[in-house]
Amino acid sequence: MIKVNNLSFAYDGTNILKDVNFNESEPVIIGLWGRNGSGKTTLMKILSGLEKPGHGTVEVDGVTPYNNSDAMNHVAFMQEDHPYSDIWNVNDALKFGKEFNANWDQQLADDLIDIFQLPRKKKIRNFSTGMKTMITIAIGLASKAPLTIFDEPSNGLDAHMRKQFYEALLDSYDEHPRTILLSSHHIEEVEPLCEKIAIIDNNTLMHYEETEELKNSGVHLSGSVDAVTAFAGSYRILESRKLGKQLNVMIDAPMTDDLKTRADQAGVMIEKAPFQDYLVNLTKKEAKQNEHA
Numbered sequence: 001m002i003k004v005n006n007l008s009f010a011y012d013g014t015n016i017l018k019d020v021n022f023n024e025s026e027p028v029i030i031g032l033w034g035r036n037g038s039g040k041t042t043l044m045k046i047l048s049g050l051e052k053p054g055h056g057t058v059e060v061d062g063v064t065p066y067n068n069s070d071a072m073n074h075v076a077f078m079q080e081d082h083p084y085s086d087i088w089n090v091n092d093a094l095k096f097g098k099e100f101n102a103n104w105d106q107q108l109a110d111d112l113i114d115i116f117q118l119p120r121k122k123k124i125r126n127f128s129t130g131m132k133t134m135i136t137i138a139i140g141l142a143s144k145a146p147l148t149i150f151d152e153p154s155n156g157l158d159a160h161m162r163k164q165f166y167e168a169l170l171d172s173y174d175e176h177p178r179t180i181l182l183s184s185h186h187i188e189e190v191e192p193l194c195e196k197i198a199i200i201d202n203n204t205l206m207h208y209e210e211t212e213e214l215k216n217s218g219v220h221l222s223g224s225v226d227a228v229t230a231f232a233g234s235y236r237i238l239e240s241r242k243l244g245k246q247l248n249v250m251i252d253a254p255m256t257d258d259l260k261t262r263a264d265q266a267g268v269m270i271e272k273a274p275f276q277d278y279l280v281n282l283t284k285k286e287a288k289q290n291e292h293a
């Protein structure tokens with residue numbers, strides 16, 4: 001369904017993406033995460049045919065997206081600031097969705113507009129940020145495109161609407177499995193939906209893993225400087241804070257029963273780090289200089 005082989009891309013001679021590889025032949029929901037300017041939007045544009053790969057090949061649902069008018073039947077890219085016309089209301093936007101998506105599901109679109117309680121006649125330019133996100137979600141899901149890409153799909157959604165979005169996406173995916181890519185700065189907001197997480201760092205796809213595995217990594221250790229230093233010695237240290245005689249570090253290791261037992265025996269307090277903190281530390285430049293392992 002998606003084949004990305006040795007993809008590289010540069011803007012004005014500056015490498016943005018280098019040697020990106022990933023292949024998915026089965027439907028999957030993927031979370032895409034990376035720091036500002038890491039290349040997420042660039043990758044999404046290449047997958048949807050808006051940019052041309054510099055090197056390597058990209059295939060989505062059997063087609064090469066760039067310069068291919070057929071690509072819109074295979075990929076829907078729902079950008080964060082979708083350029084809906086200033087004069088459009090919801091009904092106009094749905095007409096646009098129907099026109100440009102071969103697998104368009106009008107019933108689903110109507111149901112989602114009702115679930116999200118979006119006013120059909122109000123101009124989209126007067127919608128709140130969350131309402132704009134909702135219309136984008138409705139069109140993206142109703143497109144039923146084999147690859148559907150959402151950029152910041154939880155932007156502006158309150159907790160209730162986020163729950164509605166999760167349910168709508170999972171119901172739609174259950175009924176019509178396809179590949180869905182969710183790009184977000186806040187991994188915790190999309191991670192509950194994602195089977196896999198892709199992380200862009202250092203101009204490439206640094207991690208592409210099952211969510212459960214990646215999520216289990218990143219562990220805080222705290223205790224006396226001596227005990228923590230001795231225990232953490234063989235691990236990659238992602239973050240370190242000293243407070244008097246106490247030391248708190250984050251190590252790049254999965255939280256396992258064995259690690260807990262050993263930490264207990266060493267007199268070190270152990271706690272799972274929040275996922276977002278782990279990813280931020282994993283991708284910060286200083287982390288690479290502190291490698292112990």
Ligand SMILES: Nc1ncnc2c1ncn2[C@@H]1O[C@H](COP(=O)(O)OP(=O)(O)OP(=O)(O)O)[C@@H](O)[C@H]1O
Binds near residue numbers: 039042
């Ligand atoms: N049209 C362009 N011309 C030149 N450089 C660009 C262009 N678009 C993006 N870039 C550069 O490419 C790099 C990657 O940008 P991109 O928008 O893909 O990152 P991103 O991960 O989506 O960032 P953010 O999380 O901040 O939205 C950045 O350094 C950006 O300045």
